[in-house]
Amino acid sequence: MTGTLILVRHGQSEWNLENLFTGWRNPNLTEKGEGEARATGKALKAAGIVPDLYYTSGLRRAQHTLDLMLEEMGIQNVTITRNVALNERDYGDLSGLNKDDARAKWGEDQVLIWRRSYDVPPPGGESLKDTAARTLPYYEAEILPQLKAGKTVLVAAHGNSLRALVMAIEGLTPEQILAREIATGEPTVYRIGADGALAETVTL
C-alpha cells in the first residue's frame, strides 16, 4: 500500500514577524499566519486530501495551524497526537534575540552557522542533527508504519523539525538540506511506498 504524508510548517508566528529566534518558545500565530494556515487547509481540501491521522508538536503555533487547516477542510472531532519530538529545534541562548542583533553581535557567518549548519548547535541549543535525533525516531516509530499501511498522515510542525524529516525522506546530504528552506504555511506532500521509501513528491 502507498501512503500519503503531508508536512506543513506552521503559519507566520508573532516572533517570525519580529525576526526573533523562537525555538521552543511559544508565541501565537499572527493574522497573516492564520491566513497561511487557512489557505493551506483550502488547498488540501481542493486536492481531495482526507487524512486518516493527525500529528503536531507541543507548541501552539503548530497546533493552531493544524486546527485552522482542519476547520477549512471541514474536519471535526478527530484525534490529534501532539508530541515534543516534532518541536522546532531548540535555539537555546539565542531564543528571544533579534536575528539582526545577533548578526551585529556575533557576525553574519557565525549566525549562519548556528542557523544553517548541520551539526553546530547554537549556545545551549540544538543543531539540525540534534533535532533529527529526536524527530526522525519518532517519525519512524509512530508515523512511518501508518504510511506503509497506506494511511494519509497530516503533520503540522516547524521549519527545522520538518527539514530533518525532508532530509531523511528525500535522502539529502547535509549540504543539500542546508540549502532547503520551508516557508511558513508551506505544505510538502509525499507518497510513501509499502517499503517506507519515497515513491513520489506530489505538487498540490
Ligand SMILES: O=C(O)[C@H](O)COP(=O)(O)O
Ligand atoms: O525558531 C525559529 O526562530 C524559526 O522558526 C526558525 O528559525 P530559522 O529559520 O532561523 O532556523
